[in-house]
Amino acid sequence: MTTLPAATRPAPRIRSRGPRRRIGIGRAASYLGAWSYALMLLLPLYYLLVSSFKDNSDIFASPLALPDSLSLRKFTTSLHDARLDLAIANSVIVTVLSLAVILLLAVPAAYALARATGKVAAVIERAFSLGFLIPTFAALVPTFLLAAQLGLFHTRTFLVLFLPATSLPLAVVLLTQFMRTVPNEVEEAARMDGAGNWTVLVRIYLPMVVPGIVTVLILSFLAFWNEYLYSLVIIGPDEAQRTIQVAVPTLRSSLSTDFGVLSAGTVVTLIPVYVVYAVLQRRMEGALMGGAVKV
C-alpha cells in the first residue's frame, strides 16, 4: 500500500458544529409516547417468546426473565402433541385457496363497479358496503346450518367457500376505489387497439392496482389465517383437517397446562404471519398511504 504525498491527501474532514438541535417538550413527549407504545406492543411478544423456553414454575416465578436455556424442546413437543405440521398444511390449504377465490370474485366485481356509471351499480356497491354491518358471530348459526344442509360440515371445502364471503365487502370496496384511479384514457387507448373487457382488466387494470391487490391479500391473509370460531365449529377437531388456530388450543387443558409448550405453539402460528407481513409490508404501507389519499 503506497502512501499519498501530503499535498494530495484529502484534507481531514472537519465536522462543522452547527447549532445544537434542541428537542422541545412536545417532541420529547411524542418520542416518549411512541416508544412507550412500541414497548407495549413488544412486551407481549417478548413474554411469549421467552415463555417458549421455560417451564411453568419459571414462567410463574419470573415471567419476564430470560430463559436459562434455549432448548427447542417445547417447540418440538408442541409440534408433536398438537400435530402442528398437519395443522399448518391445513391452514395453508384453506388460506391460499380462499385468497384465490376472493381474488377471482373481487377483482372482476371491482372492475365492473369502477367502470359502471349507472344507478344500479351504485346500489350494488352500497350493498357490498352493507356487508361490514354483519357481525361475524351473528352469522354463525345460519352458516352452521348451511354447512350441514350442503353436506359440507366437517370439511375444509366449506371454509374455502365461506371465508372469502367474509372478506368480500372490504376487498370489493377497496379495489373499486383503486380501479377508479386508473385514467379512462388508458382504457380507451387499449380499446382502440382492439382490447376486450378481459384484456383491459388483465393487461391494463391489474398491473396498475397491484398495491390494492396486495393490501387485500394481506388483510385477507391475516383474517383467514387467524380465523378461529368458524374453523372450530365447521371443520371440527379432526387433526387431519383442523387448522392451526384450532390445533394450538388443544395444548391447553383446564386441569393442567404446560404454558411453555403452549407459548411455543403460539409462536409457531405467528411465524407465517410475520413472514408474509415482512415480505409484503412495504407494498401494503405504500398502498394504504396511497389509498388514504385516493379513497
Place this chain on the structure above:
Amino acid sequence: MKRWLTVGVAGAVATALATACTGCGGPLDPGTDDPHTLVVHSRFAPGTYGADTYASVVAQFERENPDVHIKNLYNGDDIFNSFETARLADKEADVLLINLYDKAYSWTGLGATPPVNRYLEEWGLKDRVESRALKAWTDDKGRVRAFPWTGFTWPVLVNSKLLHRAGIEKPPRTMPELRAALKALRAANIPAMTIGGNDWSGQKFLMQVAQGYMEPAVAKRVFSKGGYCAEPQARKGLRLFAQLRDAGLFVKGAQGLNADQMNADYLEERAAMMPAISSTIAAVPAPLARHTKIAGFPVPSDGTYDKPTVYNGATSTGIWLTPNGTEKPDLTEKFVKFLYRKDVVQKFIDKSGYVMTMRGQRPSKGRPLVSESSRVTHGDTVSEVVMPDDYVPPAVSTPLNRATSLAYTRGTDVQAMCKALDTAYRS
C-alpha cells in the same frame, strides 16, 4: 408478472394438496366414513394427563383387533360445544370419552345420547361397575347416561416438611388446630394454602368450606337454584370462609390465580397446602410425594360434619355412546368391553394414577400418593361433602367461577360474596 406466477403456483400447490388429501388415506384424509373405523372423541390429546396410557391401550386394541381402526378426535375445554354441533349435523363421533359436567347433564334427556342401561346388561358389564358410580351416572328417570369409567378424589395435600419447619407436627383436623397452624406458618413466613381463586379450583374450595355449616339437602338446593344470601346456613358457611381468608389461609393474590399457578406453587413448595384433584395428585413428583400427606379440610365443631371434609366423585370420565356409535354395535361393543377389561383398567391405575370406578382393581403401584388419596377419601377419617358440579346448572358454572374470585379478595364481606354468587344464577 413474476408475482402473479408466484400466486398461481401457490394456488396450484394448495389445490393439489387439497385434492390429494381427500380420500387418499394420507394424514390429511379424515377417513371417518370407513365402516371399520371407530371414531372416538376425547380429551386425551397428546401431552395431557393420561394421554400416553390412552395411546398405548388404543394401540393394544388395534393389535388385538386388526380389522378395526380407532380414529381419535381431540378437544380441550371446548369438547362439549364441539360434540353438540357435530351431533346437530349428525356427524358426531361414535364414542365419546368425557366427564359428566355442565351441558352433558342434559344430553340423555334431550336425546342427544342414548342411555346405556341395555348395553350394560347385554354386554355383561354391569357387575364391573361400582354401585356408587352407577348411581352417579344415572339420571332421575333411571337412565344411565354413559358407561361409568373413571372417578376422582379431591382431598387436601399437605407438605409435612413445611409444616414441621413451622413447628406443626401433623395436618390440622379441627378449626382450632387450623387457626394455630395458620399463625405458626405466618410466623415462619410460609404461605399456608395455594388456590386458584379465579377458576374452578377456587370455586370448589369455596363451596367445600361453606358446606362446613350447610346440611347436604340445603347444599344441594342452594347449588341448584342459588339463594345464598337468603339461606342462613350458606351465609354462616361463607362467613367461616371469610374469617379463614382474612386470617391468612391463602397465598397473596389468590383471587387472581388459576389452577396451573396453584399447582406450580405447591409443586415448587411455595405453599404448605393445596386442595388437589386426583389428576393433580398423580403429577406430584416422587420426592415431594414422600413428604406430602393426604388430609381433609378441617370443619368447625358446631358445623354439619364431624370429620374433615373431602370431595369424591365417580363422574370424571364416562364412555358415552352416540347415535352414530349405536349404528356400529360390533365395534362399539368390542371397544367398550376392552376399556372395561381388568388389565386395561389396571394400566390406567398403575401408569397414570387414575381413580377408576371398576370393581376388583389393585391400588396404583406407580402412583402411591393417588392410592393413598383413595384410601383416605374412602376411609372413616373424613366426611364427603356435596359436589357442586352435580347440582349447579350448566349455564351457571362459568359465571359462578367468576363470582368466586370476589370471595378470595381480602376484606370482602359475606353480603358481597353471597350477592355475587346469587347474581351468577341470574346471568
